Amino acid sequence: MKIETNYPNTWCPGCGNFAILEAMKKAIQEIGQEKVVLVADIGCNSKIVDYLNVSSLGSLHGRPIPSASGIKIANPELKVVVFTGDGGSLNEGISHLIHAAKKNTDITVIMHNNRLFALTTGQYTASSPKGFKGKSTPDGSIEEPLNTLELMMAAKASFIGRTYSSKIDYTKKMIIEAINHKGFSFIEVLQPCPSFFNTFQFYNEKVYEADANEKLIKEWNYDEKGRIPLGVFHKEERPTYEDEI
Numbered sequence: 444m445k446i447e448t449n450y451p452n453t454w455c456p457g458c459g460n461f462a463i464l465e466a467m468k469k470a471i472q473e474i475g476q477e478k479v480v481l482v483a484d485i486g487c488n489s490k491i492v493d494y495l496n497v498s499s500l501g502s503l504h505g506r507p508i509p510s511a512s513g514i515k516i517a518n519p520e521l522k523v524v525v526f527t528g529d530g531g532s533l534n535e536g537i538s539h540l541i542h543a544a545k546k547n548t549d550i551t552v553i554m555h556n557n558r559l560f561a562l563t564t565g566q567y568t569a570s571s572p573k574g575f576k577g578k579s580t581p582d583g584s585i586e587e588p589l590n591t592l593e594l595m596m597a598a599k600a601s602f603i604g605r606t607y608s609s610k611i612d613y614t615k616k617m618i619i620e621a622i623n624h625k626g627f628s629f630i631e632v633l634q635p636c637p638s639f640f641n642t643f644q645f646y647n648e649k650v651y652e653a654d655a656n657e658k659l660i661k662e663w664n665y666d667e668k669g670r671i672p673l674g675v676f677h678k679e680e681r682p683t684y685e686d687e688i
């Protein structure tokens with residue numbers, strides 16, 4: 444069964460989402476197309492499910508996690524993967540993200556972090572850097588961004604990773620590891636949006652594949668300073684929400 448669909452691709456040329464799609468195609472082919480169900484948020488990120496020949500559900504903005512949790516409870520054999528953006532998961536849907544991590548719901552959340560609301564053409568999110576100039580912050584955002592991985596640590600996510608979209612094979616391996624992890628797995632993919640926030644050069648200069656651990660989460664605080672570690676920062680086994688049910 445081919446992995447591509449015939450759906451026309453509407454991402455902007457050069458978007459970091461293309462590389463995430465390639466990584467996901469490879470990951471699903473290794474895991475098995477029939478074993479995976481995808482759940483999409485709303486946003487540029489979420490169009491990825493249209494381009495993958497895999498069972499999927501389009502949820503509401505900020506709400507794919509409860510939809511995914513329901514699928515997992517109904518059929519625990521399925522590998523359930525959520526695609527979301529920083530807007531969907533750190534603004535509209537932040538409570539769902541925190542509670543799924545706390546419950547250790549056995550799903551994988553892949554958050555495309557382009558650090559703005561892209562589909563609606565460039566408003567700031569909880570992940571945008573201080574000073575970010577977009578449609579809703581023409582004089583620059585006055586807020587500090589959230590450290591997403593620190594938030595996931597505090598919420599007790601049992602798998603926490605960060606990758607960069609341009610590293611396709613590295614991302615593929617991390618996605619496979621996260622999907623095979625029993626419990627709540629969260630991957631932040633740093634994803635440049637060349638139309639509204641082109642961060643390719645910034646990340647190309649700063650990211651490195653780290654021998655990651657929990658302490659390294661604080662090495663980068665979503666600012667201009669220092670290097671940006673990639674890797675799996677935390678992984679633990681504990682009973683899942685579905686086991687407890």
Ligand SMILES: Cc1ncc(C[n+]2csc(CCOP(=O)(O)OP(=O)(O)O)c2C)c(N)n1
Nearest residue numbers: 486487488504528529530531559560561562
């Ligand atoms: C509850 C709700 N609020 C707002 C919107 C409008 N909306 C649709 S897509 C979008 C932006 C999505 O941004 P993000 O989640 O960061 O994903 P990206 O497009 O950047 O991949 C917004 C605000 C909506 N559809 N539903």
Ligand code: SF4
Nearest residue numbers: 454455458487561636
């Ligand atoms: S707006 Fe940004 S994130 Fe959306 S498709 Fe275009 S480049 Fe990609």
